[in-house]
Amino acid sequence: MFGGIDPALLIAALMVNSVPIMLAATGELVVEKAGVLNLGVEGMMIMGAICGFVTAVVTGNPYLGFVGGALGAMALSAVFGVLTQVLQTNQVATGLALTLFGLGLSSLIGQSYVGIKPPATGDVALGPLADIPFLGVAVFSHDWMVYASIALVAGVWWALKYSRMGLVLRAVGESHEAAHALGYKVTRIRFIAVLFGGALAGLGGAYISLVRVPQWTDGITAGAGWIALAIVVFASWKPWRVLAGAYLFGGISVLQLNLQAAGSAIPVEYLSMAPYLITILVLVIMSSGRGKAALAAPACLGQNFHASR
């Protein structure tokens, strides 16, 4: 099998590896469903990574670390919200600014935290489940964020599909004029969606620096935010497909890391560019099918709304 790689461990690593992308992509999905295109996911993730790391190291509590990460990224997303929703700035440009600023600020905050080990986030005790052969190692011996992220996908799916809140959110994203005419507060709803997206991106970032790596280095997210954006397109704005997409990319990055470790004949650089190339490939496939991906996009995606009346 795969040159001596244990499949159970591979699945276990895949589940851990896909958490950051899954969280960030789920958050971005909600933001885009509300009609806002926030390209600053990478910046918010890395802010979450450093804020979470600092909080966890200072308090010694990894759970508070996740809270800190979510809050840090939320603060950054609030800047995006004010700029795009109140000050009517271009969403693409503002998202880019968010990424550039987040990368700089995170490395500024993180200077004195390089080389420190964060407090460990323990695995959830699932008792007898963890003793099941194969599945126990692969699925039932993870930290709580692995399960929480899956629960979040389910929650977002339910909320978007069945709750009134989700209906309003989708209305705002499909036609902000109509939603406004019906009396919904377009700006306020979008702002809250942006904050939610920021919090999830922050959780994803904190997971990278607290669990997956776990330490702080500059640029630790290494494009995960951009892959998350691509996964939203890949998923055609459907929550369960975000889960599938995240596992697909988690799987690819785990596989390439394992191949690197196993001393495969393929040069390391080819392996480490694989996740990005495959992301591009998947984007192409999704967008080529008679423009299906474009049709699934919320109609008001990326358009600013200014109530003239």
Add this chain to the structure above:
Amino acid sequence: MLRLEKRPSPSVFWERASPFLAVALTMVAGGIMFWILGKNPFEAIRTIFWDPLFNDQFAAYSRPQLLVKAAPLILIAIGLSLGFRAGIWNIGAEGQYIMGAIFGAAAGLAVYPVESRLIFPVMILAGAFGGFLWAMIPALLKTVFRTNEILVSLLLVYVAQNILAMMALGALRNPEGGGFPGSRNLSQIPSMANPELIAGTGMHWGVVAAFMAVIAGYILLQRHILGFQIKLAGQAPRAARFAGVSPARLVVLCLGISGVLAGLAGVFEVTGPAGQISIDFNVGYGFTAIIVAFLGRLNPVGILFAGLLMALTYIGGELAQLMLGLPSAAIQAFQGMLLFFLLATDLLTNFRVRLAKREGA
């Protein structure tokens, strides 16, 4: 309560004035950031914006650096601004810059140690082609498969970085370098070097190319039909389509031009200031150029000045690092802040801010 009222047409005054306001606001916010970091804000701002140009001790070194650092920023930003005007977002200039450097260096090193005056021009062409090729990937995927060019161009930066590492460790590694990563030092090979043309000015061929790009960009936008089509496509996409502007052609042209210019910036850098292909060859010019393009209001002449100002923050940032111990990341955050304020002050161009009484509900 403050109320926003959409202007019937953008304010000419604020379109010119808002970058200055943004720079001023960034200095204030940056000063606060430096103060939080425990530095004297006035001293930090002076070290960044004044000392590189006018301090007796440092100016002799840092003034030439101004052109050296501004040239790649201006070259790349001119290209990006065309696309940004047309609503085509190439944010992967960093990757095109890397590929330009690799193609250029490879073309030169392939014939090493032949000496000929033709080698340098061929390397420049190869660099431009490398950047063009890398930009054609998102362009063709966009025109053929409607794939989002923002994501593709950005993801290709990571691919380019891996290729760069592969080249520095493999194909282009200096065989006489004792096994260390990195290519031969091109700036020390006479037929491949991009030297300082006038001593003490920092002027090299890349600076010349940057000035030419500014002029060409100005003519293109003001006098050429393509410039008109770019502006039209950005401001009124439907009208552009009725006027017979082919969106696919614009995508290919805008991405192609920006790829060529980013590739040129890369090859001028690798043959001159950087000197060699190394793993850490790219320092983020491709991303900073996005800020430069916006700071210059997507206008070639504006970009010229914006590039010089942004180069100043790089040099001043290094100086502040040396003199005040200000971390280099602070400058990166400072530059990001500038883009925020720029976008925010744009509000004044398109909207009138009115003091409005709350209307009775």
